[in-house]
Amino acid sequence: xxxxxxxxxxxxxxxxxxxxxxxxxxxxxxxxxxxxxxxxxxxxxxxxxxxxxxxxxxxxxxxxxxxxxxxxxxxxxxxxxxxxxxxxxxxxxxxxxxxxxxxxxxxxxxxxxxxxxxxxxxxxxxxxxxxxxxxxxxxxxxxxxxxxxxxxxxxxxxxxxxxxxxxxxxxxxxxxxxxxxxxxxxxxxxxxxxxxxxxxxxxxxxxxxxxxxxxxxxxxxxxxxxxxxxxxxxxxxxxxxxxxxxxxxxxxxxxxxxxxxxxxxxxxxxxxxxxxxxxxxxxxxxxxxxxxxxxxxxxxxxxxxxxxxxxxxxxxxxxxxxxxxxxxxxxxxxxxxxxxxxxxxxxxxxxxxxxxxxxxxxxxxxxxxxxxxxxxxxxxxxxxxxxxxxxx
Numbered sequence: 001x002x003x004x005x006x007x008x009x010x011x012x013x014x015x016x017x018x019x020x021x022x023x024x025x026x027x028x029x030x031x032x033x034x035x036x037x038x039x040x041x042x043x044x045x046x047x048x049x050x051x052x053x054x055x056x057x058x059x060x061x062x063x064x065x066x067x068x069x070x071x072x073x074x075x076x077x078x079x080x081x082x083x084x085x086x087x088x089x090x091x092x093x094x095x096x097x098x099x100x101x102x103x104x105x106x107x108x109x110x111x112x113x114x115x116x117x118x119x120x121x122x123x124x125x126x127x128x129x130x131x132x133x134x135x136x137x138x139x140x141x142x143x144x145x146x147x148x149x150x151x152x153x154x155x156x157x158x159x160x161x162x163x164x165x166x167x168x169x170x171x172x173x174x175x176x177x178x179x180x181x182x183x184x185x186x187x188x189x190x191x192x193x194x195x196x197x198x199x200x201x202x203x204x205x206x207x208x209x210x211x212x213x214x215x216x217x218x219x220x221x222x223x224x225x226x227x228x229x230x231x232x233x234x235x236x237x238x239x240x241x242x243x244x245x246x247x248x249x250x251x252x253x254x255x256x257x258x259x260x261x262x263x264x265x266x267x268x269x270x271x272x273x274x275x276x277x278x279x280x281x282x283x284x285x286x287x288x289x290x291x292x293x294x295x296x297x298x299x300x301x302x303x304x305x306x307x308x309x310x311x312x313x314x315x316x317x318x319x320x321x322x323x324x325x326x327x328x329x330x331x332x333x334x335x336x337x338x339x340x341x342x343x344x345x346x347x348x349x350x351x352x353x354x355x356x357x358x359x360x361x362x363x364x365x366x367x368x369x370x371x372x373x374x375x376x377x378x379x380x381x382x383x384x385x386x387x388x389x390x391x392x
Contacts, residue, residue: 020333021377021384025370026168026196026312027335031262032221032371038265039223042258050255051246060257067264071228074267075213076204083229083250084260088195088216089119090240091229092162094251095191095212096123098237099160100132103189107157109133113145113174114353115167120193121349124162133157142304143172143354151182160189165197165208169337169350169366170303171312173201180209189235195219199270200278200309211235217259221371222266226259277371282310284369288378289313295386300360302337302351313367314351316360317389325365328388332381337364 022030042063048056050064065079072079085091100110112124114136128134135153137145145163154161161183166173176192183190194203195216205213213230217223231237231250243252270277293299298318314337317325322336337348351361365385369378 020331021381023332023334023367023369023373023377023381025373026171026219026366026368028218028224029221029370030372031223032266032269034269035222035262035265039258039262042261046257050257051244060255063257063261064255067260067267070264070268070271071215074198074203074271075215075230076206077230078233080248081230081233083231083247084255084263085227085229085251086256087225087227088193088214088219089227091214091216091227092117092119092191092193093123094229094237094240095214095231096120096160096162097127097240099189099191099212099235100127101238102236103159107155107159109135109155109157109159111135111137111150111153111158111161111163113137113139113163115139115143115145115169115172115350116162116164117168117193117195120162120164137163139172139353141354141356142307143167143170143302143350144304144307145174145179147175147178147182150179151186154182154186154188158186158188160191162191162193164193164195165203165213166194166201166309167303167350168196169335169348170314170354171196171309171368172304173197173307173309176210177208180211183211184209196309198267200281200311202274205230205232212237215263217263217266220266220270222263223259226256226263228263278310281369281371281373284373284375284378285311285313287375288367288369288382289315291382292385295382296389302354302356302360302364311369315365315367316356317363317365318359320363320389322363322365325363325385325388329384331384334368335366337361337366 046059048060050061068079068082071082110132124134137149139145163174163179165176180190189211191212192210193214197203199220211232215228217226241252246252300316302314326336337351347361
């Protein structure tokens with residue numbers, strides 16, 4: 001297995017003594033120290049309002065423009081097509097509600113999938129309660145949307161298709177380029193939530209035929225509370241937040257310069273190291289997966305075997321309860337695919353949509369590695385999980 005370079009090791013944030021092994025990178029990532037360093041001048045001295053015409057304002061205005069260019073460079077779009085938001089959820093809301101309102105006279109039909117993040121499903125539910133027709137495309141047992149189902153669902157009243165790039169729970173990567181080709185041919189807008197995919201797999205809006213794309217800073221080693229929305233030139237959106245004419249009139253509010261600088265730097269780091277981190281994460285994930293499958297009888301992986309994020313392992317242990325497993329594993333920070341409350345089992349909508357057998361879904365853990373995960377940490381996690389499950 002590859003080892004860290006000296007540069008990478010120097011940038012690694014140090015966990016507190018006795019801290020659990022962190023295997024929940026899909027929930028959030030630590031701020032990369034290089035990102036924190038880029039933000040520091042805008043905490044200490046460069047505090048000006050980007051809308052001010054004096055030197056203080058010009059400094060922060062230039063910083064925002066630089067970050068816009070860094071994000072655009074990663075996504076393969078023009079800087080003017082990037083709108084800064086308060087996070088991935090706001091970006092999803094702005095994209096979906098913005099299209100729904102702007103194109104209401106043309107149609108009221110929106111297509112989505114059965115495995116979207118709540119920041120999409122709840123927006124669709126909100127619109128359904130206000131007269132919009134929502135079609136939810138099913139997924140197969142691997143969590144994969146069939147692009148033919150999307151094509152068949154499009155009608156003359158369809159105004160938007162929103163399907164995530166990669167699933168946050170099981171990691172399955174959707175055929176967004178195929179879906180985008182269909183929507184473009186049918187003159188329907190296509191939005192994708194790319195919160196989980198950026199920094200793990202290539203994301204190019206032209207290659208993927210995307211009209212709108214959501215970015216979440218805290219999923220790619222930038223701070224929480226900042227994101228971006230890619231809006232293809234010519235796409236009309238009604239504003240989500242009204243006020244002054246910030247972000248070329250698309251999003252009112254004085255720019256969060258500190259976090260925007262961090263998001264830009266995080267995107268630059270990804271662009272400067274294409275594939276490097278993904279390969280390491282894949283090797284670590286494969287080591288974790290193979291060891292657990294070999295040591296623990298009656299375990300199974302959820303998600304597509306090949307079309308899956310390189311860092312994500314959703315693994316179900318037959319006859320166990322995920323929340324009880326996590327309680328028994330204080331040395332590991334991970335997520336559960338199911339929870340038991342008052343004697344009732346609640347399985348995630350994603351695993352339910354994939355028809356994962358209940359005896360495995362109940363005992364599903366999501367283990368997600370990241371840029372700073374070490375082989376020693378993965379070995380610690382394997383040892384602890386096997387000990388609790390009584391494996392070989």
